[in-house]
Amino acid sequence: MAVIRDVMPAFDLLQPGSAADAQKLLDQYREDAWVMAGGLDSFDWLKDRIKKPKVLVDLSGIDELKGIRQTGDGIEIGAMTTLTEIENHPVVKKDYGVLLQAVGLVASPQIRNQGTLGGNVSQDARCWYYRDGWPCYRAGGNICYADTPVGRNREHAIFGADRCVAVNPSDSAPALIALDAKFVIRSSKGERVVDAEDYFIGPDVDITHLTILQPGDLLTAIRIPGAWAGAKFYFEKVRDRNVWDFPLMNVASAMVISGGNIERIRLAVNAAAPRPMRLKSVEDAVRGKPANAATGEMAGKLAVQGAVPLQFNAYKIPLMRNLVKRAIGGAQEATWTS
Amino acid sequence: MDFITWATSPWGRSVPIHIAWYLMWLAVIAGLCFMIVHALYVIIVAPPKKFAKFAENAAPAKAEAIPERVPRHSLAARAFHWIMAASMLTLLITAFLPKMGVHFNWVLYHWIAGCVLTVSIVFHMIHASFYMDFWSIWPDKTDMRDATRRLLRFFGKPAPRPSRFAKYPLENKFYHGVIMLAALAVTVTGLFMMKRVETIFFTRNPYLFSDMTWGLMYVLHGLAGVGLIALVMVHVYMGVRPEKLPITKSMIFGWMSRDFYLEEHDPERWAVKDSSPSQEKRGYAASDAD
Numbered sequence: 217m218a219v220i221r222d223v224m225p226a227f228d229l230l231q232p233g234s235a236a237d238a239q240k241l242l243d244q245y246r247e248d249a250w251v252m253a254g255g256l257d258s259f260d261w262l263k264d265r266i267k268k269p270k271v272l273v274d275l276s277g278i279d280e281l282k283g284i285r286q287t288g289d290g291i292e293i294g295a296m297t298t299l300t301e302i303e304n305h306p307v308v309k310k311d312y313g314v315l316l317q318a319v320g321l322v323a324s325p326q327i328r329n330q331g332t333l334g335g336n337v338s339q340d341a342r343c344w345y346y347r348d349g350w351p352c353y354r355a356g357g358n359i360c361y362a363d364t365p366v367g368r369n370r371e372h373a374i375f376g377a378d379r380c381v382a383v384n385p386s387d388s389a390p391a392l393i394a395l396d397a398k399f400v401i402r403s404s405k406g407e408r409v410v411d412a413e414d415y416f417i418g419p420d421v422d423i424t425h426l427t428i429l430q431p432g433d434l435l436t437a438i439r440i441p442g443a444w445a446g447a448k449f450y451f452e453k454v455r456d457r458n459v460w461d462f463p464l465m466n467v468a469s470a471m472v473i474s475g476g477n478i479e480r481i482r483l484a485v486n487a488a489a490p491r492p493m494r495l496k497s498v499e500d501a502v503r504g505k506p507a508n509a510a511t512g513e514m515a516g517k518l519a520v521q522g523a524v525p526l527q528f529n530a531y532k533i534p535l536m537r538n539l540v541k542r543a544i545g546g547a548q549e550a551t552w553t554s
Numbered sequence: 555m556d557f558i559t560w561a562t563s564p565w566g567r568s569v570p571i572h573i574a575w576y577l578m579w580l581a582v583i584a585g586l587c588f589m590i591v592h593a594l595y596v597i598i599v600a601p602p603k604k605f606a607k608f609a610e611n612a613a614p615a616k617a618e619a620i621p622e623r624v625p626r627h628s629l630a631a632r633a634f635h636w637i638m639a640a641s642m643l644t645l646l647i648t649a650f651l652p653k654m655g656v657h658f659n660w661v662l663y664h665w666i667a668g669c670v671l672t673v674s675i676v677f678h679m680i681h682a683s684f685y686m687d688f689w690s691i692w693p694d695k696t697d698m699r700d701a702t703r704r705l706l707r708f709f710g711k712p713a714p715r716p717s718r719f720a721k722y723p724l725e726n727k728f729y730h731g732v733i734m735l736a737a738l739a740v741t742v743t744g745l746f747m748m749k750r751v752e753t754i755f756f757t758r759n760p761y762l763f764s765d766m767t768w769g770l771m772y773v774l775h776g777l778a779g780v781g782l783i784a785l786v787m788v789h790v791y792m793g794v795r796p797e798k799l800p801i802t803k804s805m806i807f808g809w810m811s812r813d814f815y816l817e818e819h820d821p822e823r824w825a826v827k828d829s830s831p832s833q834e835k836r837g838y839a840a841s842d843a844d
Binding site: 350355358422 | 571
């Protein structure tokens with residue numbers, strides 16, 4: 217349990233100049249290393265003295281991890297590219313609007329200036345029991361303080377909980393899943409590319425991590441294929457404070473509509489489960505149907521099947537139903553129902 | 555180096571949360587050490603005897619009465635053993651592979667295997683108590699007397715020759731006692747721990763016990779679990795040793811040969827009862843132990 221606040225523990229600060237050097241350092245120090253991108257997640261942990269790494273690998277000096285490059289098939293965004301840069305990039309604006317909307321709703325302008333895409337998708341859970349240093353499952357303990365009859369779990373999961381009920385807090389994650397993005401991970405064994413939805417893992421698989429990144433792994437880039445460029449996008453984030461806050465839930469969809477009917481669709485929600493959820497069954501159900509309120513209504517009902525609310529978060533079920541409804545039918549067509 | 559991992563509860567109390575995971579490797583090393591030491595002992599100090607013809611160990615008339623295939627384990631006993639073995643291996647794999655960095659949905663498989671183990675243990679307790687010779691697996695006075703004799707002879711002291719074993723050798727009985735304690739510890743603690751996860755049996759209740767009691771339960775579960783790593787390693791090693799293969803085969807087929815029986819076992823202590831005519835034809839006989 218943290219007792220000293222705002223005084224960081226001592227660690228060696230390592231500032232590699234290349235991705236290769238960074239990966240080597242991560243491989244050398246493995247569990248003892250802490251990877252820092254924008255620092256917005258890191259400094260919370262460090263200042264609260266809950267995480268006490270031996271070395272901190274600061275990626276901010278690695279230029280090759282920054283910037284947006286056009287490739288033969290879409291774009292590649294360096295993991296250290298700031299959210300503001302993505303928000304202002306002309307190609308993102310033109311072809312990948314759902315990502316633009318998603319990163320534009322992350323926290324505040326100051327945070328978006330500093331925060332990176334790699335950091336946003338790799339940030340840790342925001343459950344306050346966990347962040348406060350309590351010995352919960354996610355921290356390696358044997359209890360979930362949020363999943364008790366009196367636990368404060370208003371922001372927690374309605375799907376996919378397995379001992380831990382914390383949710384993934386990323387806003388960009390569902391947008392990247394909707395865009396069928398690929399995550400490029402570098403390790404001592406070489407480079408591997410995983411689908412966006414496979415980058416995230418739930419507590420059933422690994423209760424102490426939100427992503428598949430293991431010690432020695434470095435997320436270097438996110439590739440967005442051109443297959444969904446210019447599609448009809450929808451992104452909506454619901455949060456307690458619209459000035460800046462983590463999502464109570466968000467939804468992202470990419471649809472290709474032909475003759476008024478949904479020809480292709482990818483749909484994802486986040487903050488509903490410990491990992492961003494791609495709603496494949498909903499995608500299958502709405503494919504070929506008109507993109508209207510009726511289809512959205514059906515999709516919303518289907519999306520929440522199997523939801524298991526905790527003591528204080530049953531509101532998330534109608535929230536998710538309505539968000540999915542609007543993602544299909546559009547905010548104007550689909551009216552909000554409780 | 556602490557063998558228990560401690561944490562501070564929200565109320566500021568230091569509580570155990572689980573064992574230190576390096577104990578897992580310690581158990582593996584202990585198991586390997588046992589195998590190496592035992593193998594060297596068998597090779598250098600006491601090579602296994604070759605089977606003597608039954609006539610050398612028993613009066614010919616008595617030996618002739620022993621069927622060629624001596625029944626040792628009933629079908630029910632064998633089924634229990636292999637179901638328990640499968641569930642135990644599943645439990646060990648699902649418990650410790652994630653600690654070695656292999657991630658999968660282990661909790662689900664772990665508690666299902668735990669339920670199978672629990673049911674098989676309950677079955678075994680009833681079966682052993684009412685349908686088998688319950689005392690055959692527990693050390694008796696003759697075992698202790700013979701153990702003392704063996705020890706004295708090992709150190710070159712004069713002592714009468716120890717008698718042959720009853721149905722189970724003494725080390726077998728000790729092993730059974732230790733694995734029984736370990737299995738009961740993981741089963742009982744595991745059943746309580748199921749109250750902390752979603753299962754089809756219980757409603758979750760993490761507040762069933764205090765943090766300290768839960769912590770000690772996790773520690774006991776972990777200690778018994780790592781103990782079982784070494785115990786299972788030793789058991790598998792013994793099961794595949796050439797001189798023990800007849801015993802292993804009897805756990806598969808249910809019987810052992812008359813030669814092996816007369817070589818290793820004392821018909822006075824493990825009597826093979828008279829058999830039915832149909833069994834005699836095939837060389838089977840009923841055992842008092844099954």
